[in-house]
Amino acid sequence: MRSRWSRSRVLAEAAFPAGALVVHTAGALPLDVFAPYANLRGGVLYPLQTFSPGRVIDWTTVPICVEAGTPADQQLVEQVARSLSNVVEVVATPQRQVIHVGAVFACNFTNHLLGIGHALLQEAGLPFALLEPLIQETVQKALAQPPFTVQTGPAVRHDTATLDRHRALLLEHPQWQQIYNQLTASIQAT
Known part of the structure; x- marks a missing residue:
């Protein structure tokens, strides 16, 4: 608003x-x-x-x-x-504006993705706390090393079978499926 x-x-x-x-x-x-x-x-x-x-x-x-x-x-x-x-x-302004967009990716978008993870687990009757150790380790690794160098998951492995299963699970959430596809493509292109 x-x-x-x-x-x-x-x-x-x-x-x-x-x-x-x-x-x-x-x-x-x-x-x-x-x-x-x-x-x-x-x-x-x-x-x-x-x-x-x-x-x-x-x-x-x-x-x-x-x-x-x-x-x-x-x-x-x-x-x-x-x-x-x-x-x-x-x-200076140009660098501060880069910092700001970087912060939107690191904070706002990350929080939104955590929200999607929370909603998916909630829909399955599972506690979000299950993801907490994974989230903490992910952030700790990303702070210790360049984040692209410690990327894991099916996208970086080009695990098509798992990616397809995930996409099928997201059919009821087309917007989230679109985000999933865009992030997968970005990971694979990086």
């Missing part, structure tokens, strides 16, 4: 003091979003983390990507970031 408040509308309608340093916290939004507002100084303080109600985050470990329009503003934004985290990186 889209918010009725666009970022540019917030900037246009907010009352900032002239010359104020205003920072945004978005990974995908460029620094130049502030360009139309000559009376503002712009910066970015992007915490590379997922946030959900009720979850406690150790801010000292959260990577924070910072960027600002001038060296003085850069120093100020870095100072604020360092008051929150021990991991602060100066990252």
Whole structure:
């Protein structure tokens, strides 16, 4: 669902003091979003983390990507970031946007795939906890080595019989079957 408040509308309608340093916290939004507002100084303080109600985050470990329009503003934004985290990186808009799309793959898409796994086990009357050791080992391996080098499963083995059985099991979920086919093709092409 889209918010009725666009970022540019917030900037246009907010009352900032002239010359104020205003920072945004978005990974995908460029620094130049502030360009139309000559009376503002712009910066970015992007915490590379997922946030959900009720979850406690150790801010000292959260990577924070910072960027600002001038060296003085850069120093100020870095100072604020360092008051929150021990991991602060100066990252320009193009690289931050790559980080953001990478984060969507690593976090959002992974969570969606875990949700599909959860739903499939639930439909079969099985507890999702059965997958927990597998999920933990997968993440630990992917953090220890380049993830493509530790890929396992029927797609990387080109195990057509197993792939076909999986596709048959997913007939009742055509969208999930489509995701399965696309990921299988991507794994096999990598």
